[in-house]
Amino acid sequence: MNFLEQYNYWIVIVLMMSGFYIVIAHGNLIKKLIGLTVFQTSVFIMYISMSKVIGGTAPILNEAYKVYSNPLPHVLILTAIVVGVATTSLGLALAVRIKEAYGSVEEDVIQEKDLQQEGSQE
Amino acid sequence: MTFLKNSVSLLLNQQTIKRELLRSTVIEITINVILLALLTLTAISLAFTKDLFASVMLMGVYSLLSASFFVLMDAVDVAFTEAAVGAGISTILMLTVLAMAGRFENRALHHPRIALFVVIGTGIMLVFGTFDMPAFGDINAPVQTHVAPHYIQQSGAEIDIPNIVTSVLASYRGFDTFGEVVVVFTAVIGVLALLEMKSEEVRNSVAPAPMYQHKILRIVGKILIPPIMLFALYVQFHGEYGPGGGFQAGVIFSAAIILHAILFGVETTAKAISLPFVKVLAALGVLIYGSVGIVAMLNGGRFLEYNALAENAITGQHVGIIVIELGVGITVATAMMVIFLTFARRVGKSNGESA
Amino acid sequence: MAIFLDAVSWALLVLGGFMCFSGAVGIHRFPDFFSRMHAAGVTDTLGSSLILIGLMLQTGWQDTVLVKLLLIFLFILLTSPTASHALAKAALHGGLRPKLGKPEVSDDIPEKFGKPSSESTNN
């Protein structure tokens, strides 16, 4: 009955992959960043899932409880969340500049304009 | 279902187990399944919607749902941060950018088949990886038995604050947290390097219409700003006892400022908080954190060894944690303000050019 | 007394839960944006307020939790109607018009609300 114990992770994998799909398949720069956020958030869910102990409680010491969930993944994910928002804001800043420079935030338009520019320089 | 199975086995092993545990476990499973289903729905509908505004909102929903899931998984600090950062700051930054970049994505997907192939391949690989994972929630998993027990059993004696997450975050793995503050600082530098405008550009820009003419919003907003700031301070200094700490406090504090900017216009806020000074503060937060480490070194300890900060090791830990949390709070709060205001000003520039 | 408090609190909790549920049904069943928002407003304000009051009765006096719940209550009481208001105004500003009965264009509908239109015309 192994597979019942992992269903949580499997759903997380579906979540991760839908985020990953958005990043690869969508051409809009902002949509890509949204996909990236979803991808990363899903990885966070994986980490937090592994810290859970059934019957445990939040890792804040209290005499009423004996079993606590593992605090370490929580710390790691706190860090990772902040890293995620830093990446997102930098990506958004780039998207704004790209919009100003190219007039579009669609990948294929930008690539087309790049090709034209290279062609005119030859 | 795993919950059920494990709890039943627990029930069989220990006759003394209370009925409440079983009941609460059943409730937990139900919430778990519902939340995961909602998360999946949100993620999949995100892949299909073409309206970016709706996408951003769905992303916020996704963050909020995952925050609820984190609460269920006992990760209250993470839930707090995810709600504040993922659902709050990220969403509002994305919306600001949408004001410049347009609302709809109007292009076809890029090689959707290849992308699907890559994604399914990766997914299969991951599923393959789950086959030998320890069972979900297992108390005997390596994760629960190797390093974690030290934190749970010893942090009370070694650091003496109730919130173990804060102990690990600020002391045992304080250097990771330092890195994290630096990451935020790096993002500020990046955003400023890319988007900061010259003063004459600021003058020529047309600020996005503030909500000033909406009386109800303005009044309620004005009432709310001070309590939000107060709450931020509470979160900042209560992080040792409950969920909270510098990150969450910083984000909440900046939320108050962002609310002000939305209500009264970016330039008013930029004047009120003095943007150049705020930039310096962001750097100062990093330096405060770093200087705690250096003071510890000068006192004969290692970098960030708070025990060396005072005669008594426990006092040293407390002092160290309070000061570094302050550094974190300052950097995060100012960083989020600077990032938001820089973005919002840029909206004014594109308004000014199109006008 | 304790039993009485418990009973009242449970009654409030159940009532609050029902309100939330009805709000959720309303969001699904109502025809256009504005009426749906009306349903959502019920969930936000009435449902959560009742639940919070019910919880307050459960906690008793000795804990700071009571104060926290009270603060949350006040906060929701203040923000939730404001949020609904802002949302409605934004929708109106964005060109969304409420669905008004039969699709008739007559002089007694104020010009301000424009022609009735389906909810899908969000520019």
Add this chain to the structure above:
Amino acid sequence: MIDHLPILQVIVPLLAAPICLILREAQLVRWFTLIASVFAFVISVLLLQQVQAHGTLIYSLGGWDAPIGIEYRIDQLNAYLLILVTSISSVALLAAGTSLQKELTERKETYFYVAYLLCLAGLLGILTTGDAFNVFVFLEISSLASYTLIAMGRDRRSLWASYQYLIMGTIGATFILIGIGMMYMMTGTLNMYDLAERLPEVQQTKTVFTAFAFFMVGVCLKLALFPLHLWLPNAYAYAPSIATVFLAATATKVAIYVLLRFIFSVYGFEFSFSHLPLKEILVALGLMGIFAASIVAIYQNNIKRLFAYSSVAQIGYMILGLGIGSKTGLVATLLHLFNHALMKGAIFLALAGVVYRVGSVNIKAFAGLGKQMPWTMGAIVVGGLSLIGVPLTVGFVSKWYLVLALLESNWWPIAILVLVGSLLAVIYVWRLVEAAYFRPALQDSAPYKEAPLMILIPTWILVLANIYFGIDTSFTVGLSEQISASLFGVAK
């Protein structure tokens, strides 16, 4: 203070960055950055001395011993790369002031230096740490800083290049995060050396295998291994010249370090090479990288992009050396890490001089430059010869060891392929030489002057290093052999 060297290595540039933001004045910041970087270089030299004298240095941060806390652990491999990164960074910074005057506004210059210091600190952090998650954090610091550096280029294409790098880099980092998470799940620890002790117990599990795969893919994205290299050429081509010098010479090297560290010190040679077809994969990808990238490089008209593709090819050589899976192969990889940094540093610095005077790096603009800018062009030619692997240059030394390793393992067909790959390098370097020396200068423009001294001096420091380490190989080869022996020793 000697005890604190490992941490000082990282926090000197790390804390210098916020101080730079407070100083604001571009002039001040320039000198401050240079001082911080040189200081870091001095520390790295001292560290190597310490390591040679006392063996591996361990520094527990916060006074918590690993695996409870995070520890810094410096052995010869780290020390070797620390010297590489800090020295290149200092040399590049010597030229930065002059070069950036042309390429950036003064207001942005401050941000450039802050980002530069953060990037440097991030790379040093990756090199020193002994904690797997700490690697991720510092990887993100250096990555975010390098996205910023790249986006500051003059051409609008730098923005697009930076965005692409951001997406690919973040996907890579997330893969690394997944890998670390799965390792942690199976062992309960994040410390690399604790991991190395606890992994053998669970080595056969599918989870550990998946963790390895994801970690490797993530790192390979970062180091631009052949099919995952797409972000690199544009990023290097359109970044400000100094940023290109620094990133091309160091960033991918640090990613290769992470690869080496996890293959040898964490998973162990046994697991990595005998349970997995890693050898074949690495050799195949390395060879494909060498050929595909060299051929594409031949057709480039933008010279910075040409050498960027050549970097992808050179990464192929390093990965090939690693894939051989023998001591000599590893020596070749380690040598090429160092040597490639010297060659590319010299070439890109010289190109910074060309950008300064000519304003373009299109091959047409190079016509007749051989006479007008003899020293700059001379530097590029020596660097190019080194890329090809001509004797008396460092390139020869690393190619020699690579071929030696291949012959040792009786893989002589691949050895021949490596030599053919060098011929491809001859072609693309020749294109440049032909343009610079055999084409008449464009009529309509006044002759360009030699690049300014502040760029020429650092360029020639690196060029002379190219020749010096090509003749006197005792430092590089000696150290590489020691490192290789110790890495394989761990594997026993």
